Amino acid sequence: MAETEIETPGEVIERVFTAKAREAGFEFDEDDLIVLALAAQTAEDIGALDRSIATKGAVIGSEANPKPNPALTEVRQQRLALGRLMADLDRRLGIAAQGGSSGFRGRYDGDGSQNQQRDATRARQRGQGRQARPGALRGA
Template sequence: MTRTPTGLDKPGQRLWKSIDGEYELAEHELAQLLEACHVRDTINTLRDQVRSDGTMIGSSQGPRLHPGIVEIRQQQLALARLLATLGVPGLEDDDLPASKGVRGVYKGRRA
């Protein structure tokens, strides 16, 4: 188990600990995991902003869907792909379907 990197918020730290404690990762996989943790934090930040602003926001053309909602979906896809390359399932609170990855299932190496 490696040390949790600095600069991660609680969701990213939780993701790091849950995967790093369960799998033995190579250096390039640790880099992917770190990126996934940052994406997880970004999703959390965007959700907080949408919760604060509401799903509909005002614009010069009238009410419209909060742009954060679209970005959350994009970040969720990025997270799912990063986790798929590591061969680990998504987090329950991400509400993502089980992924077989972009090019199929990737198997992680259990510690």
């Protein structure tokens, strides 16, 4: 019977996201690869922390002075970070599927008119409202 190699959590994340990108017909940019590497490393860190907790237990220290294992807090933070990194990779793939982006802010195709309309509306509203009328605050 041949021995099968078990994938690490980081390898699984890399395999899943590269398969998603390949399936959609995309290649990762360098910044996407950095986020993917961070996600893979975070998954590996979580595995190491889980092993530490399993080995040392959730409570460390003496019976007279028990303390929670600091790995408990760290593993929670790393799981939150991993969730955010994976969500970011999914978001990046979604943006690419909608026509792509360049960098973190995405591609700008507007002409600025939406900003001009917003600024004009705000300018019209200045001077309106309770705070803009000092006499209203004093009861005059």
